Amino acid sequence: MNIILLGPPGAGKGTQAARLVAERQMVQLSTGDMLRAAVKAGTPVGLQAKAVMEAGELVSDAIVSALIGERLDQADSAGGAIFDGYPRTEAQAHALDLLLSERARALDFVVELQVDEAALIERVVGRYTCAKCGEGYHDRFKLPMVAGVCDVCGSTEFKRRPDDNAETVRTRMAEYRAKTAPILPLYEARGLVRRVDGMADMDAVGAAISGILEA
């Protein structure tokens, strides 16, 4: 099964993708994670992408589609892929169709996480993760049980994404509205879109997505 999780920054795509990975034999293909890894490693792609990401703008279609193509060729994605943060433009949507058909694969669903944009800014700006195990926290909604100590692994180091500040989040939302939301009608015409209330609590969103995949 191959599915796309679609929604603006902070809609919960990453959280729900991680949940699906834990429950099913699927891999999470997050272009954001791949790009952050490239920036950290200082690869040519990372050097090109860094400033664009910090500004909240979109990295070129060619770069992200190449990253997805490479990842689809790794054996672990054969059981199914969850596209998280890709495609983000019409050109990427067409590239993905091609990448899948070349591998005799096809999309099963496009799950749109519907959210209230005003609430998203607060969600995104307050979020941070454990630097060691990646567990997610939030300044208001989910503090560690012991201040400064990760509930899961006990680490005392945490990190925040440099693009999770109010100004950049606004640009990322504008990019979503202008370039990503317009790809929904393409998938709607193919009968692939399923809508989920992304403002519900994490477990309810997860249950709704599972219901769609099992239908």
Ligand code: AMP
């Ligand atoms: P994300 O982790 O999905 O929020 O992505 C973080 C940043 O990486 C975005 O704001 C973009 O600058 C870049 N990025 C991630 N995925 C894509 C994509 N599919 N197309 C273009 N840029 C992307």
